[in-house]
Amino acid sequence: MFKSFDDNQYDCESSPHLQVEGLSWGCRERQVLHDVGFTVNHGEFVGLLGPNGVGKSTLLRCLYRYLIPQQGRIALAGTEIGTISRRAFARQVAVVTQHGPSGFSMTVRQFLTTGLLAHSSWWQRLDRRDESARVEAVLQRVKLASLAEHHFDSLSGGERQRVLIARALLQQPRLLLLDEPTNHLDVRYQIETLKLVRSLGITVVASIHDLNLASAYCDRILLLSEGALVASGLPQQVLTADRIRSVYGVDARVDMHPNGRYPRITYDYQKPAYALA
Numbered sequence: 001m002f003k004s005f006d007d008n009q010y011d012c013e014s015s016p017h018l019q020v021e022g023l024s025w026g027c028r029e030r031q032v033l034h035d036v037g038f039t040v041n042h043g044e045f046v047g048l049l050g051p052n053g054v055g056k057s058t059l060l061r062c063l064y065r066y067l068i069p070q071q072g073r074i075a076l077a078g079t080e081i082g083t084i085s086r087r088a089f090a091r092q093v094a095v096v097t098q099h100g101p102s103g104f105s106m107t108v109r110q111f112l113t114t115g116l117l118a119h120s121s122w123w124q125r126l127d128r129r130d131e132s133a134r135v136e137a138v139l140q141r142v143k144l145a146s147l148a149e150h151h152f153d154s155l156s157g158g159e160r161q162r163v164l165i166a167r168a169l170l171q172q173p174r175l176l177l178l179d180e181p182t183n184h185l186d187v188r189y190q191i192e193t194l195k196l197v198r199s200l201g202i203t204v205v206a207s208i209h210d211l212n213l214a215s216a217y218c219d220r221i222l223l224l225s226e227g228a229l230v231a232s233g234l235p236q237q238v239l240t241a242d243r244i245r246s247v248y249g250v251d252a253r254v255d256m257h258p259n260g261r262y263p264r265i266t267y268d269y270q271k272p273a274y275a276l277a
């Protein structure tokens with residue numbers, strides 16, 4: 001049985017950070033997730049992979065409680081997430097979604113300050129100087145200081161993505177859920193973003209389309225196909241040529257990256273994609 005949640009009794013040692021059992025979700029027209037189960041350990045960086053439309057965002061939405069599973073259970077450090085108060089959940093879990101918010105007439109600095117709300121309350125805001133020091137530090141960390149006074153809505157897709165990640169960092173979460181964090185980013189910022197996320201030392205679950213980036217940065221990979229989890233393990237266990245062919249329908253050569261640390265995927269661009277089973 002999952003125990004009841006208390007911020008002060010956050011038990012890092014005895015339970016996995018995230019535990020998903022028999023998770024299914026669908027709507028009238030379609031069953032999207034089927035009996036998905038996995039665990040994520042404290043401090044692990046787990047990549048959620050799979051072709052378009054297999055249910056990666058849907059799974060993340062269940063993890064951050066935007067969707068309620070039809071079946072199955074999700075536990076955060078041993079506690080069923082449905083029983084955790086909104087405030088305690090916001091202190092533990094930060095989310096960056098694919099599209100992010102829009103319609104904000106706020107500057108980047110003002111928008112980032114809202115990321116501190118999880119750690120303050122209406123009767124006790126953080127000290128103003130402390131707030132601006134934290135915002136300043138994160139602006140420097142994600143190299144956005146020059147955009148601090150720009151309006152959030154005027155930013156490019158990539159700049160916006162970096163602001164959303166910066167805001168999530170200000171929440172100081174223990175678990176970070178990222179839906180395609182490298183979307184819109186040029187190759188340098190793709191690398192910098194994943195490096196930054198990795199360097200945080202917190203638990204991360206991120207949906208990623210680029211198999212090479214996932215291979216380089218993730219401790220473990222969960223591979224979804226048609227709403228089911230078809231593989232889970234180290235990048236070298238999951239990212240095999242056979243599996244890439246059967247799940248994505250493309251031919252790829254998989255060898256070790258020249259640095260000898262993780263698999264490298266080279267696609268055969270000339271061959272047509274296979275029909276998927």
Ligand SMILES: Nc1ncnc2c1ncn2[C@@H]1O[C@H](COP(=O)(O)OP(=O)(O)OP(=O)(O)O)[C@@H](O)[C@H]1O
Nearest residue numbers: 027030032050051052053054055056057058059207
């Ligand atoms: N609320 C919903 N109502 C109906 N169908 C939905 C809903 N949410 C998701 N779906 C469907 O579920 C499927 C999976 O969607 P999801 O966004 O989770 O896929 P994904 O793996 O994240 O895809 P992508 O890589 O393209 O972002 C899609 O076919 C989508 O249309």
